[in-house]
Amino acid sequence: MEKELKAYEDLDFLRSNEARPIRILSEYLEPEKRFIDNNIQNTVVFFGSARSRPDDKKSKDNYWVAENMAFKLGELSKDLQRKKLSYTICTGGGPGIMEAANRGADRAGVKSIGLNIEIAFEQVPNKYISKDLNFEFHYFFMRKLWFFCHAKAIIVFPGGFGTFDELFEMLTLIQTEKLERKNFTILLYNKEYWNSVVNFKKLAEHGMISEKDLKLFSYFSSADEGFSLLKPKLIKAIKQNNNCI
Numbered sequence: 214m215e216k217e218l219k220a221y222e223d224l225d226f227l228r229s230n231e232a233r234p235i236r237i238l239s240e241y242l243e244p245e246k247r248f249i250d251n252n253i254q255n256t257v258v259f260f261g262s263a264r265s266r267p268d269d270k271k272s273k274d275n276y277w278v279a280e281n282m283a284f285k286l287g288e289l290s291k292d293l294q295r296k297k298l299s300y301t302i303c304t305g306g307g308p309g310i311m312e313a314a315n316r317g318a319d320r321a322g323v324k325s326i327g328l329n330i331e332i333a334f335e336q337v338p339n340k341y342i343s344k345d346l347n348f349e350f351h352y353f354f355m356r357k358l359w360f361f362c363h364a365k366a367i368i369v370f371p372g373g374f375g376t377f378d379e380l381f382e383m384l385t386l387i388q389t390e391k392l393e394r395k396n397f398t399i400l401l402y403n404k405e406y407w408n409s410v411v412n413f414k415k416l417a418e419h420g421m422i423s424e425k426d427l428k429l430f431s432y433f434s435s436a437d438e439g440f441s442l443l444k445p446k447l448i449k450a451i452k453q454n455n456n457c458i
Contacts, residue, residue, distance in 0.1 A: 240355035244348055248363070251346060255300035255451050256326065256363045257286055257443075260379045261310025261370030261402075272309075275370045278402060279313035280320070281436035282368065287321025289444065298451050300365060301326055305356075306338050306347065310370045315341035328356050357382060362457040365450040366398040366443055371406045387429055388422070396450040398443050404432035 226232055247253075259279060265272035267280075283302050290300055302318040304311040306327025318325035319341040327342030329349045338347055350356040361383060369380050383399065386392035401407050416422045433439035 237352060237355060240350055240352055241358070244359050247345065247348075248359075251301075251324070252299070253301050253326070253346075254363060255365050256303040257300055257447065258303045258360055258364045258367045259283065259310060259314035259370070260305070260367060260372065260376050261313075262372035262376060263305075263307045263309040263311065264373075265309040265313070265370070267313070272371075275310060275402065276313045278436050278439075279310045279368075279370055280317040282439050283314040283317025283325075284321045285317075285436060285440045286443075287318045287323040287325075289440075290323055291321070293448070293451070298448070300447070300451055301346075303328065303360065303364070304342075305329065305360075305375075306342055308337065308339055310372065312339035312341060314368075315339055328359055330356050361386065361392065364397075365394070366400070366447055368400045368402070368439065368443070370402045384426075384429055388426055394450060395453060396446040398446045398450070399430040400439055400443060401430055401432050402434070402439065404434065407432065 220226060227235060261275060261279060262272065265275045265279075267273055267276045269276075286300075286302060290302075293299060301324060302314055303326040304314045306315070306329035311327070315325045315327060316339070324343040324346060325341070326346040327338055327348065329338050329347065330353060331349060331351055338349075348359075357379065360379065364383075367380075367383055369376060380399075380401075383392075387394075387397060387399070407413075413422075413427055417424050417427055431442055433442055
């Protein structure tokens with residue numbers, strides 16, 4: 214008689230509806246182990262469009278500012294490591310702004326994380342992610358947990374639905390104090406873009422958010438400006454070493 218597969222060896226079962234809790238748990242436990250193995254305690258997360266390209270007239274500015282800012286942050290991380298402080302640049306792992314940030318980290322000679330997601334188009338891992346920190350997720354909500362778990366700052370470039378989803382979820386977590394982190398920084402690149410697609414002030418005028426909520430984020434217009442805004446608060450946030458959400 215042919216030997217039966219153990220339940221954890223049965224791929225048909227593991228891919229079934231009944232095994233969904235196992236798959237969800239796997240997307241928590243396997244990344245957690247890799248983060249521990251690589252001593253990942255703090256991250257700076259880059260969000261932005263997968264459609265930004267280094268040679269495209271409309272989006273190349275976004276791409277190269279992200280690359281340069283990631284490079285500056287990579288250089289800073291090397292200096293901080295000597296003081297027993299550390300953080301790692303983290304992206305969604307795909308093309309566009311994600312590639313730019315991983316690329317900047319690679320140019321600085323530091324490791325970076327790519328939290329990829331299996332979707333129908335656009336999302337192919339870029340070549341600048343550190344090999345042992347290249348992840349592939351099925352569930353968006355588990356991917357977002359790891360975006361936010363160790364984050365001490367997020368830097369958001371122009372993007373579409375995915376970028377808005379990530380930005381507004383983080384704003385909600387901070388606003389509702391579900392994510393209690395002092396000196397947490399949210400930076401938005403290109404004030405003109407954001408003001409043209411979201412009228413944050415109108416939300417406050419209509420009473421949908423508080424005036425103080427407008428201070429949850431800041432705008433920047435260059436890598437140098439963004440780095441200057443982020444650096445002091447980032448160092449303080451790392452020293453506080455808050456736990457995962």
